[in-house]
Amino acid sequence: MRLLKFSLRTRIFFSMILLVLLASILIGGMTVIQYKKEAQDYHRERLERKEEGIRENIKFVIESTTYEVSEENIRLILKDRNKIHEIAQVHNMPLNVYSLRGNLILKSNQSFFRDTTDLFLDQEILGDLEGSPRKRVVRHTVKNDKKFQSSYTYITDNKFKPLAILNLPYLEDDYFITRDLRNFLIKLTEVYLFMLALAIVMAYFLSKYITRSLKTISEKITETRLDKQNKKIDIGNVSEEIYTLVEAYNSMIDELEESAVKLATSEREQAWREMAKQVAHEIKNPLTPMRLSVQSFERNFDPNDPEIYKKVEEYSNTLINQIDTMSSIASAFSNFAKMPAQQNETLNVPKIVKLALDIFNEGYVMFSSEKEEILAKFDRTQLIRVVTNLVKNAIHATEGVNNPAVLVSVTEEEENVCISISDNGVGISEENREKIFEPKFTTKSSGMGLGLAMVKNIVENYNGSITFTSKINKGTIFKVHFPK
Secondary structure, three states: OHHHHOOHHHHHHHHHHHHHHHHHHHHHHHHHHHHHHHHHHHHHHHHHHHHHHHHHHHHHHHHHOOOOOOOOOHHHHHHHHHHHHHHHHHOOOOOEEEOOOOEEEEEOOOHHHHHHOOOEOOHHHHHHHHHOOOOEEEEEEEEOOEEEEEEEEEEEOOOOOEEEEEEEEEEOOOHHHHHHHHHHHHHHHHHHHHHHHHHHHHHHHHHHHHHHHHHHHHHHHHHOOOOOOOOOOOOOOOOHHHHHHHHHHHHHHHHHHHHHHHHHHHHHHHHHHHHHHHHHHHHHHHHHHHHHHHHHHHHHOOOOOOOHHHHHHHHHHHHHHHHHHHHHHHHHHHHHHOOOOOOOOEEEHHHHHHHHHOOOOOOOEEEEEOOOOOEEEOOHHHHHHHHHHHHHHHHHHOOOOOOOOEEEEEEEEOOEEEEEEEEOOOOOOHHHHOOOOOOOOOOOOOOOOOHHHHHHHHHHHOOOEEEEEEEOOOEEEEEEEEEO
């Protein structure tokens, strides 16, 4: 199962190498088997040829002898003029002659076979020979680590009457065959080593070629996002299967773009509907006291009242306060809806942050920076908006807290700038953490809850991020990171 965790390229590479190795082992094994079979056939046929030749010579000796051809005279016939040795020398083959009862009566003088000659034949051999259709029996034996084939057949007269038993002990000399096999295997090994080296090179480039297209497709699929413009895959000279996969991906991208547009349109419309409801609700709140004030002023207006100017001033202040409330609502909505301009000014961040803090009169708002100058590309106005909104939230969180403290710090983190705003306020509850950056969400008694949503929008437009950690009744730390 471990192989399944390998990449497709690795599996293709090792599969091709394994295929070559298996092929070489299989061919080598089949070659050894074939050589052994050919050796067996060679020794069997050679023994049969020699046996046939010796039998013909013995037949000629029997036909030309002056002795009476009988079982009793067979020894004299073959020993006459040393015929048995002559036959053995002609055929380069030792031979033994046994009586029909299995007793050794004559043998050639081949010295190397001297110690292995049996004086009596086994009854099993005599029985098998008598019952054999061809009147021939072959036995395979091993003596002194040498393999022998011993053939047993009858010596007959011209009327096919058995006179004696001819035994040919044939030594299976595999030296030349083994030498040829060894030389062939050496050559085969050299060829397959070359093929293995060639296969490794071919497997490397072929697996790379096969998986290159798949890797490209995989990278594109990994990069595919619903919230950004996705590029189609353009690959030439690929197989039909890869081409089909690419076409399916490109078709999916088209459908994804259409779905993204529809989804964005739907979400935008829904967001604006919700925002319109919220704005309408927020505007209605001050309109009601304004209406009541006007109606009360109309009913109670008396030009002769000595306190008429005082009452007019009270009514005017009420109207002005409600108008200011509606103006702040309109400003908050305008600021949230307005996208930040990507001016990418080169700013000294500690200086701009300190400038943004000058509008706060609270003495517990403190500032620190590890360096006097930390340069980054950001819009000056938007950076001030980010800092002031976060500090306002921190001040609001410390209301009613003994010894309130708000610390704003600027630090460098490798290629990023970090602005940290920490307070010792009431903290953010678990149920509010997931909604903290949502538009309209607020824990204040007034306001539209657009501040953090606007901050998040600004920071992310500059490829930055905003995170927070908080503990109930301990405080909250907001951190803004953005690239230099």
